[in-house]
Amino acid sequence: MKRTREEVEKEDKERAQLPDEFVAAHSDEFIKACDFILSKEPSFIDIITATNFELFLREAAPFEITLKSAFTKLSCAIIAQQISGKAGNSIKGRVIDLFDGTFPTYQQLKEAFKNDKRKQEVRGCGVSARKVTYLESLVNYFVEKEDEIDKMFKETGNDQEVIDHLVENIKGVGVWSAKMFLITGLKRYDVFASEDLGAARGCSRYFSENPELLKELTAKRTEVIKSKHKKNSNWKVYDDDLVISCGDRFAPYRTVFMFILWRLSATNVEVIANNERQFVRD
Structure with a gap:
């Protein structure tokens, strides 16, 4: 028997529960961000929980900007x-x-x-x-x-x-x-860089797996902003305005969404973890 759309969405949301150990390892604000993002895109559960996010790990002492x-x-x-x-x-x-x-x-x-x-x-x-x-x-x-x-x-x-x-x-x-x-440096949660190669590449994969979303964003666009990324045979380069509109769906947690896009742009979990550690420590 074919399942209804409502049944599929309910099943996806039930599956998109963050494991207790993942929640315990990360800051409250980051977990709040993940829950918000998963409420909009439950399919991200696997890429989010593939490995911990070093920048957002729960700290022994409060983060202080100096x-x-x-x-x-x-x-x-x-x-x-x-x-x-x-x-x-x-x-x-x-x-x-x-x-x-x-x-x-x-x-x-x-x-x-x-x-x-x-x-x-x-x-x-x-x-x-x-x-x-x-x-x-x-x-x-x-x-x-x-x-x-x-x-x-x-x-x-x-x-x-x-x-x-x-x-x-x-x-x-x-x-x-x-x-x-x-x-x-400041741990801001709502930063999005469509000009970033990894973000653009991850968004390209996201669009390829979600053609209905791409269709929806394309229909709503009011201005075409061409991407500065060069055409690539390995992935399709989408216009900047579409990438930006995609990011806007996840405000005020676009930073976390960008980390997800970086993960989508890679194919190896170890590479993902190493890249994120390097980025955080630079």
Whole structure:
């Protein structure tokens, strides 16, 4: 006997229950986000529970935003630009060794950049001349706007303000880097980057498995925004406005949805876990 649509939806929702051990391992807000997403898309249960999400694990101490941690995140993002994760970690490790075992504060780098010899020592860690210029811009930003950015980073609901501020004031930090900082540095839950390759690729797979959703979003579109991603023989590139509209369905938890898309873009659970660990630690 053929099941009704209501029966299928009921069965999917009953199956989309997060395991107790998964719930216990993650923060309350993240579990709330997962429950919200699963209420809209129960089929995500397997990809969500495939492995833990390191960024959202339950912490022994409350997460605290500090200028030092924010500076370190942004500095490491600059160092890691356009090189492999392994190379970025190697350079970061040498910088840490240069500053006696800890990543330098913006005050320490400010002093270091005043001294040509010390600046060359930073260059000697593998930091290119261009990236040293970017780091100097970042250092000056933190030194000159210390109180302003401390207040801004600790306020919630101002994601676009943070993005605009970083892009306008720091050389080498673009929109994508600013969004990634919002996620890893400030732990914002409603960030979505349609320009991210992994997100676009994961959304392509999601659309291919949900043609009715694609049809619905296409019918509702009011503006066509072409994707900047190049056409690929391995996956179909969809227009940016469709990817953005797809993400909007999961607001105010688009960050978590983007993590799901990253998982959908991969085929190996170990690769997924390693990529997420690397992303969180950068």
